[in-house]
Amino acid sequence: MIIDIKEKRIVVTGAAGFIGSNLTDSLLEQGAEVIGIDNLFNGRMENLDKAFKYDKFKFYKGDIRDLNFLLDIFEDIDIIYHLAAFTSVPQSVKMPENCNDVNVNGVLNVLNAARRMDVEKIIYASSSSVYGDTPTLPKKEDMCRIPISPYGVAKLACEAYMQTYHKVYGLKTTSLRYFNVYGPRQKDSTYSGVIAIWLGNIIRDEDLTIFGDGKNSRDFTYIKDVIQANLLAVKQDVAGEIFNIGAGLPITLTNLATLLLKLTHKEHLKIKYTDPRPGDILHSYADISKANRMLKFEPKYSQEKGLEDYLKWYDQKYGTNLILN
Numbered sequence: 001m002i003i004d005i006k007e008k009r010i011v012v013t014g015a016a017g018f019i020g021s022n023l024t025d026s027l028l029e030q031g032a033e034v035i036g037i038d039n040l041f042n043g044r045m046e047n048l049d050k051a052f053k054y055d056k057f058k059f060y061k062g063d064i065r066d067l068n069f070l071l072d073i074f075e076d077i078d079i080i081y082h083l084a085a086f087t088s089v090p091q092s093v094k095m096p097e098n099c100n101d102v103n104v105n106g107v108l109n110v111l112n113a114a115r116r117m118d119v120e121k122i123i124y125a126s127s128s129s130v131y132g133d134t135p136t137l138p139k140k141e142d143m144c145r146i147p148i149s150p151y152g153v154a155k156l157a158c159e160a161y162m163q164t165y166h167k168v169y170g171l172k173t174t175s176l177r178y179f180n181v182y183g184p185r186q187k188d189s190t191y192s193g194v195i196a197i198w199l200g201n202i203i204r205d206e207d208l209t210i211f212g213d214g215k216n217s218r219d220f221t222y223i224k225d226v227i228q229a230n231l232l233a234v235k236q237d238v239a240g241e242i243f244n245i246g247a248g249l250p251i252t253l254t255n256l257a258t259l260l261l262k263l264t265h266k267e268h269l270k271i272k273y274t275d276p277r278p279g280d281i282l283h284s285y286a287d288i289s290k291a292n293r294m295l296k297f298e299p300k301y302s303q304e305k306g307l308e309d310y311l312k313w314y315d316q317k318y319g320t321n322l323i324l325n
Protein backbone atom coordinates (compact mmCIF):
# COMPACT_ATOMS: atom_id res chain seq x y z
CA MET A 1 0.00 0.00 0.00
CA ILE A 2 1.41 3.42 -0.98
CA ILE A 3 0.62 6.16 1.54
CA ASP A 4 -0.13 9.65 0.18
CA ILE A 5 1.83 12.41 1.93
CA LYS A 6 -0.37 15.16 0.50
CA GLU A 7 -3.15 15.02 3.06
CA LYS A 8 -0.89 14.43 6.07
CA ARG A 9 -0.12 16.70 9.02
CA ILE A 10 3.57 16.30 9.65
CA VAL A 11 5.97 17.50 12.37
CA VAL A 12 9.64 17.94 11.52
CA THR A 13 11.88 18.29 14.59
CA GLY A 14 15.16 20.07 13.88
CA ALA A 15 13.36 21.88 11.04
CA ALA A 16 15.75 24.84 11.04
CA GLY A 17 18.78 22.58 10.58
CA PHE A 18 20.52 21.42 7.42
CA ILE A 19 18.56 18.24 6.64
CA GLY A 20 15.36 19.23 8.49
CA SER A 21 14.90 22.42 6.45
CA ASN A 22 15.48 20.64 3.12
CA LEU A 23 12.99 17.95 4.16
CA THR A 24 10.47 20.58 5.24
CA ASP A 25 10.65 22.25 1.80
CA SER A 26 10.15 18.93 0.08
CA LEU A 27 7.15 17.93 2.18
CA LEU A 28 5.53 21.31 1.53
CA GLU A 29 6.16 20.88 -2.21
CA GLN A 30 4.36 17.53 -1.97
CA GLY A 31 1.32 19.29 -0.47
CA ALA A 32 1.65 18.21 3.17
CA GLU A 33 0.91 20.46 6.14
CA VAL A 34 4.18 20.88 8.06
CA ILE A 35 4.88 22.04 11.59
CA GLY A 36 8.55 22.67 12.17
CA ILE A 37 10.07 22.75 15.64
CA ASP A 38 13.61 23.65 16.65
CA ASN A 39 15.33 25.25 19.65
CA LEU A 40 17.77 27.02 17.26
CA PHE A 41 20.79 25.60 19.10
CA ASN A 42 22.38 24.91 15.74
CA GLY A 43 19.59 25.71 13.27
CA ARG A 44 19.04 29.01 11.48
CA MET A 45 15.73 30.74 10.74
CA GLU A 46 17.00 31.75 7.28
CA ASN A 47 16.92 28.03 6.37
CA LEU A 48 13.13 28.30 6.57
CA ASP A 49 12.70 31.30 4.26
CA LYS A 50 11.28 29.12 1.49
CA ALA A 51 9.01 27.18 3.88
CA PHE A 52 7.44 30.38 5.24
CA LYS A 53 6.11 31.11 1.73
CA TYR A 54 3.63 28.25 2.19
CA ASP A 55 0.36 28.76 4.13
CA LYS A 56 0.63 25.15 5.21
CA PHE A 57 3.80 25.81 7.22
CA LYS A 58 4.06 26.76 10.89
CA PHE A 59 7.14 27.02 13.09
CA TYR A 60 7.48 26.80 16.86
CA LYS A 61 10.66 27.45 18.77
CA GLY A 62 11.03 24.89 21.54
CA ASP A 63 13.04 22.05 22.98
CA ILE A 64 12.41 18.35 22.38
CA ARG A 65 13.23 17.74 26.06
CA ASP A 66 10.10 19.72 27.04
CA LEU A 67 7.29 17.14 27.16
CA ASN A 68 4.45 19.66 27.53
CA PHE A 69 5.68 21.57 24.48
CA LEU A 70 5.64 18.34 22.45
CA LEU A 71 2.19 17.30 23.71
CA ASP A 72 0.74 20.61 22.48
CA ILE A 73 2.46 20.35 19.08
CA PHE A 74 1.59 16.68 18.46
CA GLU A 75 -2.19 17.17 18.61
CA ASP A 76 -3.79 15.74 15.41
CA ILE A 77 -0.41 14.91 13.89
CA ASP A 78 -0.07 11.91 11.55
CA ILE A 79 3.68 11.69 11.07
CA ILE A 80 6.81 12.87 12.88
CA TYR A 81 10.22 13.16 11.27
CA HIS A 82 12.59 13.30 14.23
CA LEU A 83 15.81 15.03 13.22
CA ALA A 84 16.53 17.39 16.13
CA ALA A 85 19.73 16.26 17.76
CA PHE A 86 23.13 17.04 19.21
CA THR A 87 24.84 16.41 15.88
CA SER A 88 28.59 16.80 16.30
CA VAL A 89 30.75 13.71 16.86
CA PRO A 90 33.80 15.65 18.21
CA GLN A 91 31.56 17.72 20.49
CA SER A 92 29.97 14.50 21.80
CA VAL A 93 33.45 13.31 22.80
CA LYS A 94 33.88 16.57 24.79
CA MET A 95 30.34 16.62 26.26
CA PRO A 96 28.90 13.07 26.40
CA GLU A 97 26.22 14.01 28.98
CA ASN A 98 24.81 16.81 26.80
CA CYS A 99 24.80 14.53 23.79
CA ASN A 100 22.95 11.84 25.73
CA ASP A 101 20.48 14.34 27.17
CA VAL A 102 19.42 15.79 23.80
CA ASN A 103 19.68 12.61 21.76
CA VAL A 104 18.49 9.85 24.08
CA ASN A 105 16.22 11.72 26.54
CA GLY A 106 14.97 13.80 23.61
CA VAL A 107 14.00 10.69 21.65
CA LEU A 108 12.23 9.18 24.65
CA ASN A 109 10.25 12.38 25.05
CA VAL A 110 9.28 12.39 21.36
CA LEU A 111 8.24 8.72 21.53
CA ASN A 112 6.22 9.18 24.74
CA ALA A 113 4.46 12.28 23.47
CA ALA A 114 3.74 10.59 20.12
CA ARG A 115 2.26 7.60 21.90
CA ARG A 116 0.04 9.73 24.11
CA MET A 117 -1.17 11.78 21.14
CA ASP A 118 -1.80 8.73 18.88
CA VAL A 119 0.68 9.73 16.20
CA GLU A 120 0.77 7.12 13.45
CA LYS A 121 4.40 7.10 12.30
CA ILE A 122 7.85 8.28 13.34
CA ILE A 123 10.82 8.41 11.00
CA TYR A 124 14.08 8.74 12.92
CA ALA A 125 17.34 10.20 11.62
CA SER A 126 19.99 7.71 12.71
CA SER A 127 23.59 7.53 11.58
CA SER A 128 26.27 5.27 10.14
CA SER A 129 28.25 6.14 13.30
CA VAL A 130 26.43 3.24 15.03
CA TYR A 131 28.74 0.81 13.19
CA GLY A 132 31.95 2.27 14.62
CA ASP A 133 35.23 0.90 13.33
CA THR A 134 34.14 -2.65 12.57
CA PRO A 135 36.29 -3.94 9.67
CA THR A 136 33.53 -5.48 7.52
CA LEU A 137 32.58 -3.48 4.43
CA PRO A 138 30.10 -2.55 3.14
CA LYS A 139 28.07 -1.96 6.30
CA LYS A 140 24.91 -4.05 6.50
CA GLU A 141 22.04 -3.25 8.86
CA ASP A 142 22.22 -6.49 10.86
CA MET A 143 26.00 -6.67 11.34
CA CYS A 144 27.79 -6.06 14.62
CA ARG A 145 27.68 -2.43 15.80
CA ILE A 146 30.43 -1.08 18.05
CA PRO A 147 30.18 2.72 18.11
CA ILE A 148 33.37 4.62 18.98
CA SER A 149 31.83 7.96 20.03
CA PRO A 150 29.15 9.02 22.53
CA TYR A 151 27.19 10.29 19.50
CA GLY A 152 27.25 6.81 17.92
CA VAL A 153 26.21 5.20 21.22
CA ALA A 154 23.28 7.61 21.53
CA LYS A 155 22.13 6.95 17.95
CA LEU A 156 22.28 3.18 18.57
CA ALA A 157 20.25 3.51 21.78
CA CYS A 158 17.67 5.62 19.94
CA GLU A 159 17.28 3.05 17.16
CA ALA A 160 16.67 0.44 19.87
CA TYR A 161 14.03 2.67 21.46
CA MET A 162 12.38 3.16 18.06
CA GLN A 163 12.16 -0.61 17.52
CA THR A 164 11.03 -1.27 21.08
CA TYR A 165 8.23 1.30 20.89
CA HIS A 166 7.07 -0.42 17.72
CA LYS A 167 7.13 -3.89 19.28
CA VAL A 168 5.72 -2.95 22.68
CA TYR A 169 3.31 -0.08 21.89
CA GLY A 170 2.61 -0.56 18.18
CA LEU A 171 3.99 2.84 17.09
CA LYS A 172 5.07 2.66 13.45
CA THR A 173 8.72 3.63 13.72
CA THR A 174 11.49 3.55 11.10
CA SER A 175 15.15 4.46 11.53
CA LEU A 176 17.19 5.70 8.59
CA ARG A 177 20.95 5.37 9.04
CA TYR A 178 22.37 8.25 7.01
CA PHE A 179 25.93 8.05 5.70
CA ASN A 180 27.75 11.46 5.59
CA VAL A 181 25.15 13.79 4.15
CA TYR A 182 26.19 16.94 2.24
CA GLY A 183 24.46 19.69 0.29
CA PRO A 184 22.79 23.11 0.46
CA ARG A 185 22.49 24.77 3.91
CA GLN A 186 25.12 22.60 5.57
CA LYS A 187 27.07 24.84 7.94
CA ASP A 188 30.71 25.67 7.36
CA SER A 189 32.00 25.26 10.91
CA THR A 190 34.57 23.08 12.70
CA TYR A 191 31.85 20.61 13.62
CA SER A 192 30.17 20.27 10.23
CA GLY A 193 30.56 17.84 7.43
CA VAL A 194 33.92 18.04 5.72
CA ILE A 195 32.54 19.14 2.33
CA ALA A 196 30.93 22.29 3.78
CA ILE A 197 34.18 23.06 5.63
CA TRP A 198 36.28 22.61 2.49
CA LEU A 199 33.88 24.77 0.49
CA GLY A 200 34.43 27.53 3.07
CA ASN A 201 38.21 27.07 2.64
CA ILE A 202 37.89 27.26 -1.15
CA ILE A 203 35.86 30.49 -0.96
CA ARG A 204 38.58 32.03 1.24
CA ASP A 205 41.32 30.61 -1.03
CA GLU A 206 42.74 28.49 1.83
CA ASP A 207 44.35 25.03 1.66
CA LEU A 208 42.19 22.02 2.64
CA THR A 209 42.90 19.97 5.77
CA ILE A 210 42.34 16.24 6.20
CA PHE A 211 42.44 14.57 9.62
CA GLY A 212 44.51 11.40 9.13
CA ASP A 213 46.36 10.20 6.03
CA GLY A 214 43.48 10.81 3.59
CA LYS A 215 43.14 7.11 2.82
CA ASN A 216 40.04 6.86 5.01
CA SER A 217 36.95 6.40 2.91
CA ARG A 218 33.35 7.51 3.28
CA ASP A 219 30.04 7.14 1.53
CA PHE A 220 29.07 10.78 0.93
CA THR A 221 25.33 11.01 0.33
CA TYR A 222 23.72 13.95 -1.40
CA ILE A 223 20.87 15.64 0.47
CA LYS A 224 18.38 15.02 -2.36
CA ASP A 225 18.88 11.26 -2.02
CA VAL A 226 18.37 11.52 1.76
CA ILE A 227 15.11 13.40 1.15
CA GLN A 228 14.02 10.73 -1.33
CA ALA A 229 14.58 8.07 1.38
CA ASN A 230 12.60 10.06 3.95
CA LEU A 231 9.61 10.41 1.62
CA LEU A 232 9.73 6.71 0.73
CA ALA A 233 9.88 5.72 4.41
CA VAL A 234 6.42 7.25 4.82
CA LYS A 235 4.97 6.26 1.45
CA GLN A 236 5.89 2.57 1.77
CA ASP A 237 4.04 0.75 4.50
CA VAL A 238 7.02 -0.36 6.61
CA ALA A 239 7.50 -0.23 10.39
CA GLY A 240 9.96 -1.40 13.03
CA GLU A 241 12.78 -1.44 10.48
CA ILE A 242 16.25 0.13 10.15
CA PHE A 243 17.65 1.09 6.74
CA ASN A 244 21.08 2.22 5.56
CA ILE A 245 20.75 5.35 3.47
CA GLY A 246 23.88 6.07 1.47
CA ALA A 247 25.07 6.51 -2.08
CA GLY A 248 26.66 3.05 -1.82
CA LEU A 249 29.85 4.49 -3.40
CA PRO A 250 32.95 4.86 -1.19
CA ILE A 251 35.52 7.58 -1.92
CA THR A 252 38.75 8.36 -0.04
CA LEU A 253 39.04 11.80 1.53
CA THR A 254 42.06 12.60 -0.66
CA ASN A 255 40.13 11.72 -3.83
CA LEU A 256 37.13 13.75 -2.66
CA ALA A 257 39.26 16.81 -1.90
CA THR A 258 40.98 16.46 -5.29
CA LEU A 259 37.60 16.22 -7.05
CA LEU A 260 36.29 19.31 -5.25
CA LEU A 261 39.39 21.32 -6.16
CA LYS A 262 39.04 20.21 -9.79
CA LEU A 263 35.33 21.09 -9.99
CA THR A 264 35.93 24.52 -8.50
CA HIS A 265 39.07 25.18 -10.62
CA LYS A 266 41.14 25.65 -7.45
CA GLU A 267 43.84 23.09 -8.12
CA HIS A 268 46.52 25.52 -6.90
CA LEU A 269 45.30 24.95 -3.31
CA LYS A 270 47.07 22.21 -1.31
CA ILE A 271 45.68 19.28 0.69
CA LYS A 272 47.25 19.21 4.17
CA TYR A 273 47.23 16.19 6.47
CA THR A 274 47.00 16.34 10.26
CA ASP A 275 46.43 13.96 13.21
CA PRO A 276 43.25 11.85 13.10
CA ARG A 277 40.47 12.93 15.52
CA PRO A 278 39.13 10.65 18.27
CA GLY A 279 35.73 9.25 17.30
CA ASP A 280 36.45 9.41 13.57
CA ILE A 281 35.90 6.17 11.68
CA LEU A 282 38.48 4.87 9.16
CA HIS A 283 36.31 3.32 6.47
CA SER A 284 32.60 3.31 5.93
CA TYR A 285 30.18 2.70 3.12
CA ALA A 286 26.65 1.44 2.92
CA ASP A 287 25.05 -1.69 1.59
CA ILE A 288 21.74 -0.17 0.49
CA SER A 289 20.10 -3.34 -0.82
CA LYS A 290 17.54 -3.47 2.04
CA ALA A 291 16.38 0.12 1.40
CA ASN A 292 16.27 -0.63 -2.31
CA ARG A 293 14.19 -3.77 -1.78
CA MET A 294 11.76 -2.52 0.87
CA LEU A 295 11.60 1.24 0.26
CA LYS A 296 12.41 1.24 -3.49
CA PHE A 297 15.24 3.65 -2.63
CA GLU A 298 17.56 4.39 -5.55
CA PRO A 299 20.24 7.06 -5.03
CA LYS A 300 20.50 9.33 -8.05
CA TYR A 301 23.62 11.34 -7.13
CA SER A 302 27.18 10.11 -7.55
CA GLN A 303 29.69 12.23 -5.59
CA GLU A 304 30.53 14.20 -8.73
CA LYS A 305 26.89 14.84 -9.66
CA GLY A 306 26.00 15.77 -6.07
CA LEU A 307 28.95 18.17 -5.79
CA GLU A 308 28.02 19.83 -9.08
CA ASP A 309 24.42 20.33 -7.93
CA TYR A 310 25.62 21.70 -4.57
CA LEU A 311 28.11 24.08 -6.22
CA LYS A 312 25.42 25.41 -8.59
CA TRP A 313 23.16 26.13 -5.59
CA TYR A 314 26.08 27.82 -3.82
CA ASP A 315 26.85 30.06 -6.80
CA GLN A 316 23.18 31.06 -7.10
CA LYS A 317 22.75 31.76 -3.41
CA TYR A 318 26.01 33.60 -2.72
CA GLY A 319 26.79 35.04 -6.16
CA THR A 320 30.08 33.13 -6.28
CA ASN A 321 31.52 31.63 -9.44
CA LEU A 322 32.71 28.25 -8.15
CA ILE A 323 31.57 26.08 -11.00
CA LEU A 324 32.11 27.27 -14.55
CA ASN A 325 30.02 25.46 -17.12
Ligand SMILES: NC(=O)c1ccc[n+]([C@@H]2O[C@H](COP(=O)([O-])OP(=O)(O)OC[C@H]3O[C@@H](n4cnc5c(N)ncnc54)[C@H](O)[C@@H]3O)[C@@H](O)[C@H]2O)c1
Nearest residue numbers: 014017018019039041042043063064084085125127178181
Ligand atom coordinates in the same frame (compact mmCIF):
# COMPACT_ATOMS: atom_id res chain seq x y z
N1 LIG B 1 24.53 15.59 8.43
C1 LIG B 1 24.88 14.31 8.43
O1 LIG B 1 25.81 13.91 7.72
C2 LIG B 1 24.13 13.31 9.27
C3 LIG B 1 24.54 11.96 9.22
C4 LIG B 1 23.87 11.03 9.99
C5 LIG B 1 22.80 11.42 10.78
N2 LIG B 1 22.43 12.73 10.82
C6 LIG B 1 21.30 13.09 11.68
O2 LIG B 1 20.37 13.84 10.93
C7 LIG B 1 19.71 14.78 11.79
C8 LIG B 1 19.82 16.19 11.21
O3 LIG B 1 21.21 16.51 11.12
P1 LIG B 1 21.74 17.86 10.44
O4 LIG B 1 23.00 17.53 9.76
O5 LIG B 1 20.64 18.52 9.73
O6 LIG B 1 22.16 18.71 11.72
P2 LIG B 1 21.76 20.19 12.20
O7 LIG B 1 22.58 20.44 13.41
O8 LIG B 1 21.84 21.12 11.06
O9 LIG B 1 20.23 20.02 12.61
C9 LIG B 1 19.82 19.60 13.88
C10 LIG B 1 18.79 20.59 14.37
O10 LIG B 1 18.31 20.17 15.66
C11 LIG B 1 18.13 21.35 16.45
N3 LIG B 1 18.19 20.97 17.86
C12 LIG B 1 19.29 20.59 18.57
N4 LIG B 1 18.93 20.32 19.83
C13 LIG B 1 17.59 20.53 19.94
C14 LIG B 1 16.67 20.43 21.00
N5 LIG B 1 17.06 20.04 22.22
N6 LIG B 1 15.37 20.73 20.76
C15 LIG B 1 14.96 21.14 19.52
N7 LIG B 1 15.82 21.26 18.47
C16 LIG B 1 17.11 20.95 18.68
C17 LIG B 1 19.27 22.27 16.04
O11 LIG B 1 19.04 23.62 16.37
C18 LIG B 1 19.35 22.00 14.54
O12 LIG B 1 18.56 22.93 13.81
C19 LIG B 1 20.36 14.63 13.16
O13 LIG B 1 19.58 13.76 13.94
C20 LIG B 1 21.69 13.98 12.83
O14 LIG B 1 22.19 13.26 13.93
C21 LIG B 1 23.07 13.69 10.10
